[in-house]
Each structure stands twice: as structure tokens, then as C-alpha cells.
Amino acid sequence: MAPLRSRSRRRAVLTAALLAVTALPGSPGPAAAQPAGGTPPPGASIARSATAAPGPPAPAALSCPLRTVATALVAAVPDGRTLRLADGREAVLAGIEVAPAASAAGAASRDALAALVAGREVDLRQGVPLPDRWGRLAAWASVEEGARSLQLVLLAQGHARVAARVEDQACMPALRAAERAARAALLGLWSDPVYAVLAAERPAEILKRRGEFAVVAGRVDSVRESGATIYVNFGRRWSEAFAATIPKRIERALAAAGLDPGRLAGRRIEVRGVVEQRGGPRIEILRAEQLTVGGRPDETR
Numbered sequence: 001m002a003p004l005r006s007r008s009r010r011r012a013v014l015t016a017a018l019l020a021v022t023a024l025p026g027s028p029g030p031a032a033a034q035p036a037g038g039t040p041p042p043g044a045s046i047a048r049s050a051t052a053a054p055g056p057p058a059p060a061a062l063s064c065p066l067r068t069v070a071t072a073l074v075a076a077v078p079d080g081r082t083l084r085l086a087d088g089r090e091a092v093l094a095g096i097e098v099a100p101a102a103s104a105a106g107a108a109s110r111d112a113l114a115a116l117v118a119g120r121e122v123d124l125r126q127g128v129p130l131p132d133r134w135g136r137l138a139a140w141a142s143v144e145e146g147a148r149s150l151q152l153v154l155l156a157q158g159h160a161r162v163a164a165r166v167e168d169q170a171c172m173p174a175l176r177a178a179e180r181a182a183r184a185a186l187l188g189l190w191s192d193p194v195y196a197v198l199a200a201e202r203p204a205e206i207l208k209r210r211g212e213f214a215v216v217a218g219r220v221d222s223v224r225e226s227g228a229t230i231y232v233n234f235g236r237r238w239s240e241a242f243a244a245t246i247p248k249r250i251e252r253a254l255a256a257a258g259l260d261p262g263r264l265a266g267r268r269i270e271v272r273g274v275v276e277q278r279g280g281p282r283i284e285i286l287r288a289e290q291l292t293v294g295g296r297p298d299e300t301r
Contacts, residue, residue, distance in 0.1 A: 269294075
């Protein structure tokens, strides 16, 4: 049996995580957290948080400078981050990634988004005015004249993850805080091993996510350069171990963001992006938001 002090510390950590989640706009209450007595089967927490009432409108927590580019009625929600507008256009929620639409987690995110916007007008805002690669309007969305950030609600409920590409960098602190709270409480997709943070020391498990968006965390074994590429290695067998690859052309940009690749050896970091296979599993780092220093070892699976 664990000492009383240790058990008290674990209870305090869990309580703090639940309070952080409920403090975010549109987040489910403590009842949505994982119950004691074992890990639920994949999809259990996803289904529970998808059916939870979104709650009353709360002040938006995004502090980044944005301007409204459109206000439109939502006609349909094809997936967990896409809005089909009544005027025929499509808008995609910027800054987040959701599970594939055909999966249980993807269906849960779609249902959660639909519950927030069905038959309502949304305010679509942009900082950097860029469409996505399919020509859709990539925007930050809210309902009730900006009273609720849809991205933050989905992140706080565990229906989304922060994307590998976020054009409006000033929005990042709020996005990360919402994701961090959902992760700590194992809400939504964070309760499912398919979407949980992957351990860098388990390359075989990472390869199962080839072609998919993933979050990988671990301790950096070494940092090496070869030609125009910097390799952030998480194991000594470079041809088999997981590695993050960084084009040398963006080394200065990362260093300016406080993420000097040369100083990562021996540190625990987290990377996010699409898993590729080049010998071992790889994630290419092209932007600073893909890389985070720190993180809890007990989050990985």
C-alpha cells in the first residue's frame, strides 16, 4: 500500500487537474473525468464527454488579435472541425486536429461540435488571412457574438488536439492550456491509447500511426547533423529509433523561439506532427509550435 503522503499528493494533483478543466469555457465538470477503479475501454470517455451538455456561454479565452471576416448560419457539420455554412462556403477550425471522421473519436468530436453550433450563427475570425489547402476558410470560430471559442471548448472537452501548424502564434498559450487540462484529466480522446501521447522509446508503437497525426514524448539521446538535416534522436540505434528531423534552414527560427536544437540532448521534449517512416519512425519539425520542452513522463503510453 502506498504511504499516506504519496496518496495525498496524487489526490491533490488530480483535484488540481479537474479544477483546471472546469475553469475553461464550455468544459464539462468533474463528473466527466475518468472514474476510479481502472482505465475505461477505448472510446468510453469519448462517448461520455460527447453527450455532456456544453453549458452556458462563457467569455472567450483567446487573447490573440483577430478580426471578423464572416458571420454565417451553420447548415451542417461534416466532421469535428468543419462547418458547412448556409451560404455554401465551408470553414475549418484553425489551430486544432481531430480524429478521423470514420472513427469513434471522430464521430464524438463531430457530435460535440454540432451540439454547439447546430442552427446557429458563428462568428469567423482570422489573424493571418490564409485559406487551407482545399480552399476552405480557415478561421477561429465562436458563437453568441464571440462569447465562446469553439476551438477551446473542443480542446477542453478532449475532442481535439493542438495542431502542428498554428498561424496565429498569440493564440497558442490558451490552446495549450486547454489541451493540457484535458490530458491531465484523461478526457475524450486522451483516454484512448490510439490518441494518447506516445512514448518515444517505443518506435514500433509509433510506426503503427504512420501517416497519422500524433504526439510523441521522450528524453533526447543525442542531436546530430547530416547534410541539410538535424536529427534529434531518441535512441542509439538511429536506423530503428524514433527521431525528429529538423531542416537546417529553420534552425535559427527555432533558436529565436527558445528551442535551440543543439541544446536538446538530455532533455525531455514533446513533438507533434504526421508520423513518417525513414528507417525508424520520424516526425519532421518545420515550425516552433511542433516542439515543446518538458512534459510529464507518466503521460506516455
